[in-house]
Amino acid sequence: MKCPYCGHPDSRVLDSRPTLDGTAIRRRRECLECGARFTTYERYELLPIIVVKKDGRREAFDRNKVLNGVLKACEKRPIPYETLEKLVEEVELAIQKTGYTEVPSRMIGELVMQKLKNIDQVAYVRFASVYKDFREIDQFLEIVKELKKNEEGTS
Template sequence: MRCPFCGFSESRVLDSRSAEDGYSIRRRRECAGCARRFTTYERVDELPLVVVKKDGRREVFSRNKLLAGLVKACQKRPVSMAALEALVDEVERTLRSTAELEVSSRQIGEMIMERLRVLDEVAYVRFASVYREFRDVQEFLQEIQRLSENAVKV
């Protein structure tokens, strides 16, 4: 494992522990060249999950892309990065637990919105506005109305 600071190819493992509910291993390393410390994660190499976009294009599932979208939706909201990573982990685990190698972007979007609604309603509306491509204020109001109705029922 190359050091991200100096590029030296040798490091020693200082600590290993289970991460992401046992789905990866977190290793704390120290570079033999510059003695700086860094963290690596080891995951099982899985078959690629392909996302079928709205226009029919296909691209490989990217947890980083999904996380980046959630970070934007949660900007200036009281939602921790750990909560967002847990949400992405849960969605990815759910998707990979099926035998399907292709999944629609619509299915992923609905899974994210379902979980985000519980986490933070403002972030949910932000995410939904991009995902569902709201065109005007009326669509925002309709979504907020649906949220209000669901909150009253609960």
């Protein structure tokens, strides 16, 4: 595995363990050249997923793109990185389980919102505001009312 810091092609594995859901192996590595430590994930390869955008364009599913969107929504929130990594893993697995090789971007956004709603309501509102392209304050109020209603229903 190539070192992300110095580019040296060799590293040694310090620790290996399965992820919580067992769909990947997490490996802690150390570069043999500079001594830097980094983490890699080994996953089984499934059918490629093509995302159909709102405007009809198609692009390969990129789990890092989903993770970056979730990270932005969760900025300055007390949510461990591992929780967000698990969320993205669950979304990707849910898409794979559909059996479709092409999925609308809308489906990915909805899956992420469902998961975020259960993790952190502020992050959920942030993600929803970008995903649903909020343009007016009333749209924020509507989603907050929905959260309050759901909260009262479960109390």
